[in-house]
Amino acid sequence: MTDARRPLQIVDPDDPRIAAYRGIRERDLVRHQKRFIAEGTSVLRVLAGQRRFGIESALILENRFAGVADILGMLPAKTRVYVASSDVIDAIAGFPMHRGVLAVGLRRDDADAAPDTARRWRTVVALSEIANHDNMGAIFRNAAALGADAVLMDAQSCDPLYRKALRVSVGAVLTVPWHRFGHADAMLDWLETNGFALAGLSPRGDAALEHWEPPAKAALVLGTEGPGLPDRVMDRTQTLRIAMANGFDSLNVATSAALVLHHVRNARTGPASG
Template sequence: MILPVDDPDDPRIAEFVSVRERDLVGRRGRYIAEGEVVLRLAASRPDHRLRALLLSERGARGLADLLPGLDAPVYVARQAVMDAIVGFPIHRGMLGLVEPPPAPDPAALLAGLAPEARVVGLLGITNHDNVGGIFRNAAAFGAAAILLDAACCDPLYRKAIRVSVGASLIVPFARVADGADMLRRLDAAGFSVRALSPSGAMRLSDYRPAGRTAVLFGTEGPGLPADLLAATPTLSIPMAPGFDSLNVATTSGIVLHHLAAR
């Protein structure tokens, strides 16, 4: 159902008002999908329920083939009205309010993976660009799942989804309490775990994964906690003299490519 909107204070589109501020305070388990690629992906997934769309007139034309089949209200506004609703110039002109499936139990998620599955573990990563980039790399190189500790930011935050090009809607993920909890769960599920560190004991190029494998990444700067590094075999990516580290999303791409190639 296509519904015109002329007033930024229209109560029907309250969930889209001041998008950035609402992103920060939370959406009661829902998320905002932005742009054509992400919206089409969200609409194609039966486990992600599209609750409403807010489109500019041009955005509605771009999704004209999709709209008739949607079981959700579609609000269409002139570009100036849409900008006033969301609180900034939104050039893509396409937003969707989506309800994702319940988060899976970490043990159940790991238990259901294949014997040769590759899993990514993230600890303390609070930058949405990095989380989105890691999810994109995980999808591109066939990682089966991602575990995040309680300190990591939300992969379903609007910017993380956009940077991931929708991969955070595709790659299964679950939350664990902390690094120790992550290691316990991976060990119980039969995963061989490796931690990435600039001072890692083995070069990544020398590592040959076998069976279920998990690779752990920490936040930029401090990296992974010292106690976790002490308890886990470590890998490094050698670099030119005078330079000791890469962006964590870039690192994940290199590591996951290496695992996929093996």
């Protein structure tokens, strides 16, 4: 275990030991780096408690250190823990870091994200061209909370390990299995080959969600806000729509994901008793 009582003090923003944290926003724009930035206490707690992703180091605002010492004590022994003043951390990051809790995680190989355990998956969220990081993070949070087995996406969707997506997910990106396919057609091919029935969510859907009986293995296919699912994807799915009040025709995609996942969960287990 890391000795959380002995952090390494950083006084120079140019210290080479914390190079991975320097200019965080610019690093965020580089897709598929070997590293990613985890931000905030909740995300650090999830990162420390899982073993799917490695943890290289943590950088903590000195007056936040005592409050996260229990989490730091969960980190692997080789993980370096650094502390710095607010001025130094802000200079390192390139903008004010109000949370003051950062860590560098190490990416796994995406190729192993659709493992043999996929045979046991019953509910999968499949994303086409989800470009908004807030939506991506919220979809993962909903998937974790409502029992989805995995989140799949095409190459046109944004990176789930982008700092903001990871933060919005409250760490769910680190715990829910996910895999990126080269394009949506390859994703749908894989799902059908593995026995999933495809259900596409769209205001243009043919069937009302409340009347839909989820199949034994369901893939819930969602597209970007605005254009929604491409016609070629819609043509391959049973299309569903969510009933809305008159004068309104669409919901945020993450909200739609939550509603359909809740519907699937209730249909399979029955409504939770109060």
